[in-house]
Amino acid sequence: MSAETSETTGTPVEPGGPGPRALARRRRRASAARFWKEYRRHRAGVFGLAALVLFVLVALTAPLTVGSDVDSVTDAPGQPLESPSGRFPLGTDQFGRNLLGLLVWGSRVSLLVGLLAAALSVLIGALIGITAGHFRGWYATVMMRITDWFLVMPTLVLAIVLATVLSRSLGTVVLAIGVTTWPTTARLVRAQTLAVESRPYIERAKALGGGHWHIMSRHVLPNVMPLVLAQTTLIISSAILAEATLAFLGLGDPTVVSWGGLLQDAREAGSVSSGDWWYLVPPGIGIAVVALAFTLCGRAVEAVLNPRLGVSR
Numbered sequence: 001m002s003a004e005t006s007e008t009t010g011t012p013v014e015p016g017g018p019g020p021r022a023l024a025r026r027r028r029r030a031s032a033a034r035f036w037k038e039y040r041r042h043r044a045g046v047f048g049l050a051a052l053v054l055f056v057l058v059a060l061t062a063p064l065t066v067g068s069d070v071d072s073v074t075d076a077p078g079q080p081l082e083s084p085s086g087r088f089p090l091g092t093d094q095f096g097r098n099l100l101g102l103l104v105w106g107s108r109v110s111l112l113v114g115l116l117a118a119a120l121s122v123l124i125g126a127l128i129g130i131t132a133g134h135f136r137g138w139y140a141t142v143m144m145r146i147t148d149w150f151l152v153m154p155t156l157v158l159a160i161v162l163a164t165v166l167s168r169s170l171g172t173v174v175l176a177i178g179v180t181t182w183p184t185t186a187r188l189v190r191a192q193t194l195a196v197e198s199r200p201y202i203e204r205a206k207a208l209g210g211g212h213w214h215i216m217s218r219h220v221l222p223n224v225m226p227l228v229l230a231q232t233t234l235i236i237s238s239a240i241l242a243e244a245t246l247a248f249l250g251l252g253d254p255t256v257v258s259w260g261g262l263l264q265d266a267r268e269a270g271s272v273s274s275g276d277w278w279y280l281v282p283p284g285i286g287i288a289v290v291a292l293a294f295t296l297c298g299r300a301v302e303a304v305l306n307p308r309l310g311v312s313r
Contacts, residue, residue, distance in 0.1 A: 038304040045300020051293040059107040070101035071257045081269065084278050091278035093262070094269035102257050103282050109258040110290070113173055114240035120178030121239070122232045125185025130224065132186070133193025134216050144190070150183040159242060163251040170253050177242045185231050189224050196223045226305040233298035237291035244287050259283040 039045055058065075069075060076096035084091045090099040128147065132140040150158075162176035196202065202219060210218075246252050247260025248267070266272070266279040 035304055039300055042300040042303060044296045045303075048293040048296030048300070051289060052297065055107055055111065055290055055293070058104055059111050062104050062108055066098075066101035066104045070098060070105050073097070081271075081274075081276055081279070083276075090282050091276070093265060093279060099262075099278060099282065102262060103259070103286060106257045106259045106262055106283065107286065107290075109170070109256050110240055110243060110260070110287070113170060113177070113243040113258070114236045114290075114294075116174045117177035117181070117239035117243070118232055118236040120174060121181040121235050122185055122228055124178065125182035125231075126189050126224070126228050128182070129186040129189025130193050130216055130220055133190040134197065134212065134220065140190075143186075147183045147186050150180065151187075153180075155180045156242065156245060159246060160249065160251060163246050168251065168253055170256065173243055173246055173252055176246065177239050181235060181238060181242070185228070185235070188227060188231060192224045192227050193220050196220050230298055230302045230305060233294055233301055237294035237298070240287060240291055240294070259287050 039049075073095045076092070077098060078088055078092040078096040080092065080094050080096050082088055082092040082096070088098050088100065090103065093099055093102065128143050132143040158180040159176040162179070163172055166172040166175070197215075197220065202215065205215060205219060243252070243258065244260030244263065247258050248263045250264055252258060252261055252264075254261075260283075262283040263280065266276070266283075269276070269279065271277075271279040
Protein backbone atom coordinates (compact mmCIF):
# COMPACT_ATOMS: atom_id res chain seq x y z
CA MET A 1 0.00 0.00 0.00
CA SER A 2 1.49 3.34 -1.00
CA ALA A 3 1.90 6.12 1.53
CA GLU A 4 -0.49 9.07 1.47
CA THR A 5 0.73 12.53 0.56
CA SER A 6 0.45 15.57 2.82
CA GLU A 7 -1.51 18.43 1.22
CA THR A 8 0.50 21.06 3.09
CA THR A 9 4.03 19.76 2.63
CA GLY A 10 3.77 17.53 -0.41
CA THR A 11 5.75 14.81 1.40
CA PRO A 12 4.62 11.21 1.93
CA VAL A 13 2.70 10.54 5.13
CA GLU A 14 2.59 7.02 6.49
CA PRO A 15 -0.86 5.71 7.44
CA GLY A 16 -1.46 6.28 11.13
CA GLY A 17 1.24 8.96 11.30
CA PRO A 18 0.77 12.66 12.12
CA GLY A 19 -1.73 14.47 9.93
CA PRO A 20 -1.18 17.61 7.82
CA ARG A 21 -2.11 19.95 10.68
CA ALA A 22 0.32 18.29 13.06
CA LEU A 23 3.06 18.46 10.45
CA ALA A 24 2.32 22.14 9.86
CA ARG A 25 2.50 22.88 13.60
CA ARG A 26 5.74 20.94 13.87
CA ARG A 27 7.21 22.88 10.98
CA ARG A 28 6.19 26.21 12.54
CA ARG A 29 7.77 25.26 15.85
CA ALA A 30 10.97 24.26 14.09
CA SER A 31 10.98 27.54 12.17
CA ALA A 32 10.48 29.54 15.38
CA ALA A 33 13.31 27.63 17.06
CA ARG A 34 15.64 28.39 14.13
CA PHE A 35 14.64 32.06 14.24
CA TRP A 36 15.38 32.32 17.99
CA LYS A 37 18.68 30.51 17.56
CA GLU A 38 19.77 32.98 14.89
CA TYR A 39 18.39 35.96 16.81
CA ARG A 40 20.40 35.10 19.93
CA ARG A 41 23.60 35.50 17.92
CA HIS A 42 22.95 39.23 17.62
CA ARG A 43 24.06 40.71 20.91
CA ALA A 44 22.56 44.12 20.20
CA GLY A 45 19.20 42.54 19.39
CA VAL A 46 19.24 40.51 22.62
CA PHE A 47 20.06 43.67 24.60
CA GLY A 48 17.20 45.52 22.91
CA LEU A 49 14.78 42.67 23.60
CA ALA A 50 15.80 42.51 27.26
CA ALA A 51 15.28 46.26 27.61
CA LEU A 52 11.84 46.02 26.00
CA VAL A 53 10.80 43.16 28.27
CA LEU A 54 11.86 45.23 31.28
CA PHE A 55 9.91 48.29 30.12
CA VAL A 56 6.81 46.22 29.35
CA LEU A 57 6.92 44.63 32.79
CA VAL A 58 7.29 48.05 34.40
CA ALA A 59 4.33 49.38 32.39
CA LEU A 60 2.09 46.39 33.13
CA THR A 61 2.81 46.43 36.86
CA ALA A 62 2.49 50.22 37.23
CA PRO A 63 -0.93 50.06 38.97
CA LEU A 64 0.58 47.77 41.59
CA THR A 65 3.92 49.54 42.06
CA VAL A 66 2.97 53.24 41.93
CA GLY A 67 -0.83 53.20 42.15
CA SER A 68 -3.43 54.67 39.83
CA ASP A 69 -3.62 58.02 41.68
CA VAL A 70 0.00 58.98 41.04
CA ASP A 71 -1.11 61.75 38.64
CA SER A 72 -3.44 63.39 41.15
CA VAL A 73 -2.66 67.08 41.64
CA THR A 74 -4.81 67.58 44.71
CA ASP A 75 -3.19 64.69 46.62
CA ALA A 76 0.41 65.43 45.65
CA PRO A 77 2.72 64.04 48.37
CA GLY A 78 5.53 66.61 48.09
CA GLN A 79 6.35 70.23 47.50
CA PRO A 80 6.71 71.65 43.97
CA LEU A 81 10.05 70.97 42.28
CA GLU A 82 11.77 69.16 45.13
CA SER A 83 15.21 67.86 44.17
CA PRO A 84 15.90 64.08 44.28
CA SER A 85 15.98 62.62 47.78
CA GLY A 86 15.42 59.37 49.62
CA ARG A 87 11.68 59.97 49.65
CA PHE A 88 11.52 61.06 46.00
CA PRO A 89 14.38 59.41 44.05
CA LEU A 90 13.67 61.54 40.97
CA GLY A 91 12.30 64.59 42.74
CA THR A 92 8.86 66.14 42.23
CA ASP A 93 7.20 68.06 39.43
CA GLN A 94 5.69 71.54 39.51
CA PHE A 95 2.66 70.23 41.42
CA GLY A 96 4.61 68.19 43.98
CA ARG A 97 3.89 64.80 42.38
CA ASN A 98 6.43 61.99 42.56
CA LEU A 99 8.33 62.05 39.26
CA LEU A 100 9.41 58.42 39.54
CA GLY A 101 5.78 57.35 39.74
CA LEU A 102 4.86 59.63 36.84
CA LEU A 103 7.73 58.21 34.79
CA VAL A 104 6.57 54.63 35.44
CA TRP A 105 2.93 55.47 34.72
CA GLY A 106 3.84 57.43 31.59
CA SER A 107 5.53 54.37 30.11
CA ARG A 108 2.09 52.79 29.67
CA VAL A 109 0.83 55.58 27.43
CA SER A 110 4.03 55.95 25.42
CA LEU A 111 4.31 52.22 24.70
CA LEU A 112 0.59 51.86 23.96
CA VAL A 113 0.52 54.77 21.52
CA GLY A 114 3.70 53.54 19.84
CA LEU A 115 2.34 50.02 19.36
CA LEU A 116 -1.11 51.10 18.14
CA ALA A 117 0.25 53.77 15.79
CA ALA A 118 2.81 51.35 14.34
CA ALA A 119 0.12 48.68 13.88
CA LEU A 120 -2.12 51.16 12.04
CA SER A 121 0.77 52.37 9.89
CA VAL A 122 1.87 48.85 8.94
CA LEU A 123 -1.72 47.77 8.26
CA ILE A 124 -2.29 50.63 5.83
CA GLY A 125 1.11 50.21 4.18
CA ALA A 126 0.80 46.43 3.81
CA LEU A 127 -2.73 46.68 2.40
CA ILE A 128 -1.77 49.27 -0.18
CA GLY A 129 1.52 47.57 -1.01
CA ILE A 130 0.02 44.11 -1.58
CA THR A 131 -2.96 45.33 -3.59
CA ALA A 132 -0.84 47.70 -5.71
CA GLY A 133 1.65 44.92 -6.43
CA HIS A 134 -1.08 42.43 -7.29
CA PHE A 135 -3.55 44.42 -9.39
CA ARG A 136 -1.09 46.83 -11.06
CA GLY A 137 -2.50 48.91 -13.94
CA TRP A 138 -4.29 52.17 -13.16
CA TYR A 139 -4.94 51.18 -9.54
CA ALA A 140 -1.24 50.69 -8.81
CA THR A 141 -0.41 53.97 -10.57
CA VAL A 142 -2.90 55.95 -8.48
CA MET A 143 -1.86 54.29 -5.21
CA MET A 144 1.84 54.84 -5.84
CA ARG A 145 1.32 58.49 -6.73
CA ILE A 146 -0.56 58.97 -3.45
CA THR A 147 2.25 57.16 -1.67
CA ASP A 148 4.84 59.42 -3.32
CA TRP A 149 2.88 62.47 -2.21
CA PHE A 150 2.93 61.30 1.40
CA LEU A 151 6.63 60.46 1.10
CA VAL A 152 7.66 63.96 0.07
CA MET A 153 5.46 65.68 2.64
CA PRO A 154 7.02 66.25 6.09
CA THR A 155 5.56 63.56 8.33
CA LEU A 156 5.68 65.63 11.49
CA VAL A 157 3.93 68.58 9.82
CA LEU A 158 1.08 66.35 8.62
CA ALA A 159 0.77 64.79 12.08
CA ILE A 160 0.66 68.24 13.69
CA VAL A 161 -2.08 69.36 11.28
CA LEU A 162 -4.21 66.30 12.04
CA ALA A 163 -3.64 66.58 15.78
CA THR A 164 -4.62 70.26 15.62
CA VAL A 165 -7.78 69.79 13.57
CA LEU A 166 -9.11 66.79 15.50
CA SER A 167 -9.91 66.59 19.20
CA ARG A 168 -7.01 66.18 21.62
CA SER A 169 -7.06 62.52 22.64
CA LEU A 170 -4.91 59.39 22.45
CA GLY A 171 -6.99 58.17 19.52
CA THR A 172 -6.18 61.36 17.62
CA VAL A 173 -2.45 60.93 18.30
CA VAL A 174 -2.54 57.31 17.13
CA LEU A 175 -4.46 58.29 13.99
CA ALA A 176 -2.17 61.23 13.23
CA ILE A 177 0.96 59.08 13.47
CA GLY A 178 -0.49 56.03 11.74
CA VAL A 179 -1.84 57.77 8.64
CA THR A 180 1.38 59.72 8.05
CA THR A 181 4.04 57.00 8.43
CA TRP A 182 2.75 54.20 6.15
CA PRO A 183 4.31 55.14 2.74
CA THR A 184 7.71 53.50 3.38
CA THR A 185 6.01 50.22 4.30
CA ALA A 186 3.79 50.41 1.22
CA ARG A 187 6.81 50.85 -1.06
CA LEU A 188 8.73 47.97 0.49
CA VAL A 189 5.75 45.60 0.53
CA ARG A 190 4.85 46.39 -3.09
CA ALA A 191 8.39 45.61 -4.23
CA GLN A 192 8.30 42.30 -2.34
CA THR A 193 4.84 41.51 -3.76
CA LEU A 194 6.08 42.04 -7.32
CA ALA A 195 8.99 39.69 -6.63
CA VAL A 196 6.69 37.01 -5.17
CA GLU A 197 4.14 37.19 -7.98
CA SER A 198 6.84 36.65 -10.59
CA ARG A 199 7.51 33.15 -9.25
CA PRO A 200 6.24 30.09 -11.16
CA TYR A 201 3.99 28.72 -8.42
CA ILE A 202 1.88 31.89 -8.57
CA GLU A 203 1.23 31.22 -12.26
CA ARG A 204 0.27 27.64 -11.42
CA ALA A 205 -2.12 28.83 -8.72
CA LYS A 206 -3.78 31.21 -11.20
CA ALA A 207 -4.01 28.45 -13.81
CA LEU A 208 -5.74 26.20 -11.28
CA GLY A 209 -8.40 28.85 -10.70
CA GLY A 210 -7.03 30.74 -7.70
CA GLY A 211 -8.76 34.10 -7.33
CA HIS A 212 -7.31 37.44 -6.30
CA TRP A 213 -8.08 36.95 -2.59
CA HIS A 214 -6.61 33.44 -2.63
CA ILE A 215 -3.39 34.61 -4.27
CA MET A 216 -2.92 37.59 -1.96
CA SER A 217 -3.88 35.88 1.32
CA ARG A 218 -2.45 32.37 0.82
CA HIS A 219 0.66 33.06 -1.27
CA VAL A 220 1.70 36.73 -1.17
CA LEU A 221 0.92 37.62 2.46
CA PRO A 222 2.95 34.77 4.06
CA ASN A 223 5.95 35.76 1.94
CA VAL A 224 5.81 39.46 2.86
CA MET A 225 5.08 38.93 6.57
CA PRO A 226 8.78 38.74 7.56
CA LEU A 227 9.32 42.14 5.93
CA VAL A 228 6.20 43.51 7.64
CA LEU A 229 7.40 42.19 11.02
CA ALA A 230 10.79 43.82 10.67
CA GLN A 231 9.23 47.08 9.49
CA THR A 232 6.85 47.09 12.47
CA THR A 233 9.65 46.96 15.02
CA LEU A 234 11.36 49.88 13.30
CA ILE A 235 8.21 51.99 13.00
CA ILE A 236 7.35 51.59 16.70
CA SER A 237 10.45 53.56 17.69
CA SER A 238 9.52 56.35 15.27
CA ALA A 239 5.94 56.33 16.57
CA ILE A 240 7.11 56.70 20.18
CA LEU A 241 9.31 59.64 19.20
CA ALA A 242 6.44 61.20 17.23
CA GLU A 243 4.07 60.81 20.20
CA ALA A 244 6.61 62.46 22.49
CA THR A 245 7.03 65.30 19.99
CA LEU A 246 3.29 65.92 19.69
CA ALA A 247 2.88 65.84 23.47
CA PHE A 248 5.85 68.19 23.90
CA LEU A 249 4.16 70.61 21.47
CA GLY A 250 0.99 70.50 23.55
CA LEU A 251 -1.00 68.43 21.02
CA GLY A 252 -1.35 65.27 23.12
CA ASP A 253 -4.12 64.27 25.50
CA PRO A 254 -3.85 66.60 28.53
CA THR A 255 -5.72 64.14 30.75
CA VAL A 256 -3.08 61.38 30.61
CA VAL A 257 0.56 61.18 31.67
CA SER A 258 3.16 60.39 29.02
CA TRP A 259 6.87 60.95 28.68
CA GLY A 260 6.34 63.64 26.08
CA GLY A 261 3.76 65.28 28.33
CA LEU A 262 6.27 65.34 31.20
CA LEU A 263 8.75 67.16 28.96
CA GLN A 264 6.02 69.64 28.03
CA ASP A 265 5.22 70.23 31.73
CA ALA A 266 8.93 70.69 32.46
CA ARG A 267 9.23 73.29 29.72
CA GLU A 268 6.18 75.17 30.98
CA ALA A 269 7.59 75.09 34.53
CA GLY A 270 10.83 76.70 33.34
CA SER A 271 13.01 73.74 34.25
CA VAL A 272 15.43 74.48 31.43
CA SER A 273 16.32 77.94 32.71
CA SER A 274 16.11 77.08 36.42
CA GLY A 275 18.30 73.99 36.10
CA ASP A 276 15.78 71.43 37.41
CA TRP A 277 17.46 68.61 35.51
CA TRP A 278 15.51 65.84 37.29
CA TYR A 279 12.34 67.11 35.58
CA LEU A 280 13.84 66.87 32.08
CA VAL A 281 16.43 64.10 31.97
CA PRO A 282 14.50 60.95 33.08
CA PRO A 283 11.64 61.24 30.52
CA GLY A 284 14.15 62.02 27.77
CA ILE A 285 16.28 59.01 28.69
CA GLY A 286 13.18 56.80 28.77
CA ILE A 287 12.16 57.88 25.26
CA ALA A 288 15.69 57.42 23.91
CA VAL A 289 16.20 53.97 25.47
CA VAL A 290 12.87 52.55 24.29
CA ALA A 291 13.35 53.92 20.77
CA LEU A 292 16.88 52.49 20.69
CA ALA A 293 15.67 49.11 21.97
CA PHE A 294 13.02 48.80 19.26
CA THR A 295 15.57 49.85 16.63
CA LEU A 296 18.06 47.21 17.80
CA CYS A 297 15.35 44.54 17.73
CA GLY A 298 14.28 45.61 14.26
CA ARG A 299 17.81 45.45 12.90
CA ALA A 300 18.31 42.00 14.43
CA VAL A 301 15.04 40.74 12.95
CA GLU A 302 16.06 42.09 9.55
CA ALA A 303 19.42 40.35 9.79
CA VAL A 304 17.81 37.02 10.71
CA LEU A 305 15.12 37.13 8.03
CA ASN A 306 17.44 38.45 5.34
CA PRO A 307 21.10 37.55 6.07
CA ARG A 308 22.21 39.30 2.87
CA LEU A 309 21.62 42.65 4.58
CA GLY A 310 24.90 42.11 6.42
CA VAL A 311 23.78 43.73 9.67
CA SER A 312 26.57 43.59 12.22
CA ARG A 313 26.19 41.66 15.46
